Amino acid sequence: xxxxxxxxxxxxxxxxxxxxxxxxxxxxxxxxxxxxxxxxxxxxxxxxxxxxxxxxxxxxxxxxxxxxxxxxxxxxxxxxxxxxxxxxxxxxxxxxxxxxxxxxxxxxxxxx
Amino acid sequence: xxxxxxxxxxxxxxxxxxxxxxxxxxxxxxxxxxxxxxxxxxxxxxxxxxxxxxxxxxxxxxxxxxxxxxxxxxxxxxxxxxxxxxxxxxxxxxxxxxxxxxxxxxxxxxxx
Numbered sequence: 001x002x003x004x005x006x007x008x009x010x011x012x013x014x015x016x017x018x019x020x021x022x023x024x025x026x027x028x029x030x031x032x033x034x035x036x037x038x039x040x041x042x043x044x045x046x047x048x049x050x051x052x053x054x055x056x057x058x059x060x061x062x063x064x065x066x067x068x069x070x071x072x073x074x075x076x077x078x079x080x081x082x083x084x085x086x087x088x089x090x091x092x093x094x095x096x097x098x099x100x101x102x103x104x105x106x107x108x109x110x111x112x
Numbered sequence: 113x114x115x116x117x118x119x120x121x122x123x124x125x126x127x128x129x130x131x132x133x134x135x136x137x138x139x140x141x142x143x144x145x146x147x148x149x150x151x152x153x154x155x156x157x158x159x160x161x162x163x164x165x166x167x168x169x170x171x172x173x174x175x176x177x178x179x180x181x182x183x184x185x186x187x188x189x190x191x192x193x194x195x196x197x198x199x200x201x202x203x204x205x206x207x208x209x210x211x212x213x214x215x216x217x218x219x220x221x222x223x224x
Contacts, residue, residue, distance in 0.1 A: 045211055105155055
């Protein structure tokens with residue numbers, strides 16, 4: 001089954017404790033993105049990747065890192081989480097930057 | 113930077129009526145305009161998209177129109193049904209960048 005998976009689905013952590021949210025897709029898509037969703041602000045792109053080893057900043061990259069060492073995986077790294085990073089995070093993949101995006105199930109992160 | 117404005121933020125209609133959601137974008141180089149539907153607690157899913165070489169596209173009860181001169185595009189839902197109730201997001205591909213910029217969403221409520 002074609003899908004995008006994210007782990008964990010829910011995470012409560014404390015300020016400053018490094019964490020990684022994994023994202024994996026099995027559709028051989030080139031384009032992958034991370035978004036955060038906050039009430040009233042819609043979906044805001046954090047980082048995107050056009051292909052392996054090619055990543056670039058979206059609109060809200062501060063406090064986040066990503067890597068794309070393999071085509072299927074695109075982890076999101078918060079090296080020193082802060083409470084303002086409490087949010088719902090979605091990973092997405094698509095065949096190209098102008099193609100249908102397939103979203104993962106979301107990760108709800110709370111930083112205390 | 114690139115910006116997408118979406119209106120209204122909430123929309124309530126009676127079952128069977130039409131609903132229209134409007135978006136404007138700032139980057140005249142944008143060429144791809146998708147619409148996503150997000151049901152409560154679910155991930156966003158693509159419902160329709162349009163490219164800049166087309167002025168209108170229809171898929172059953174859903175249609176999207178694009179006015180490149182005015183940098184404006186709209187989602188039209190006819191004969192609304194309760195299952196159309198959801199948050200709808202418009203988006204614009206970043207044109208000169210590889211970003212995908214989302215609007216802030218419209219909460220559509222279809223009253224039976």
